Amino acid sequence: xxxxxxxxxxxxxxxxxxxxxxxxxxxxxxxxxxxxxxxxxxxxxxxxxxxxxxxxxxxxxxxxxxxxxxxxxxxxxxxxxxxxxxxxxxxxxxxxxxxxxxxxxxxxxxxx
Amino acid sequence: xxxxxxxxxxxxxxxxxxxxxxxxxxxxxxxxxxxxxxxxxxxxxxxxxxxxxxxxxxxxxxxxxxxxxxxxxxxxxxxxxxxxxxxxxxxxxxxxxxxxxxxxxxxxxxxxxxxx
Numbered sequence: 001x002x003x004x005x006x007x008x009x010x011x012x013x014x015x016x017x018x019x020x021x022x023x024x025x026x027x028x029x030x031x032x033x034x035x036x037x038x039x040x041x042x043x044x045x046x047x048x049x050x051x052x053x054x055x056x057x058x059x060x061x062x063x064x065x066x067x068x069x070x071x072x073x074x075x076x077x078x079x080x081x082x083x084x085x086x087x088x089x090x091x092x093x094x095x096x097x098x099x100x101x102x103x104x105x106x107x108x109x110x111x112x
Numbered sequence: 113x114x115x116x117x118x119x120x121x122x123x124x125x126x127x128x129x130x131x132x133x134x135x136x137x138x139x140x141x142x143x144x145x146x147x148x149x150x151x152x153x154x155x156x157x158x159x160x161x162x163x164x165x166x167x168x169x170x171x172x173x174x175x176x177x178x179x180x181x182x183x184x185x186x187x188x189x190x191x192x193x194x195x196x197x198x199x200x201x202x203x204x205x206x207x208x209x210x211x212x213x214x215x216x217x218x219x220x221x222x223x224x225x226x227x228x
Binding site for chain 2: 045103
């Protein structure tokens with residue numbers, strides 16, 4: 001039973017446009033959410049996070065939105081750049097636990 | 113400041129052999145997490161260790177898998193009698209303290225295990 005779902009395996013976007021990656025979760029006890037970016041043959045790299053007490057967090061070109069009632073979060077990248085092409089993982093955690101629950105990832109391709 | 117170091121990067125084992133994966137955390141980090149990524153899947157938590165202690169092994173398969181983080185040296189993930197289904201990328205992460213919210217953690221580049 002997947003607690004964190006990324007329903008789009010892939011997304012293709014034109015350079016300069018907005019990329020929107022979506023993530024749904026089922027466990028209402030999750031209170032901290034993260035996005036990781038992963039290139040082939042490398043480990044995941046932390047991108048941005050959001051606590052459940054917020055509904056938006058912004059860091060440069062990256063913004064994460066959290067809709068607790070819908071159990072949904074999204075990552076917006078604007079403007080998208082070819083270097084953003086990677087697999088993006090949504091992850092969630094509960095309380096003070098250290099382990100993360102990951103989605104299956106969305107492969108983003110940004111075309112020049 | 114070196115990042116999380118995992119070795120080997122690639123490991124090929126025949127069915128029935130043992131695989132040992134090593135993880136050296138970042139300097140000053142005493143908390144280590146192991147994750148496994150099967151093909152076309154997300155990362156799945158396996159085990160959380162502090163120095164000389166296993167804190168949470170709820171994601172570890174009940175048989176053949178073990179992990180340790182000794183007082184000195186790297187953390188070791190050991191898989192005995194490997195089977196083809198063990199083929200995956202194994203990632204280690206480290207943090208300076210407990211809880212992803214307060215401390216965050218950093219992943220290594222992973223060990224890709226292939227069982228032939």
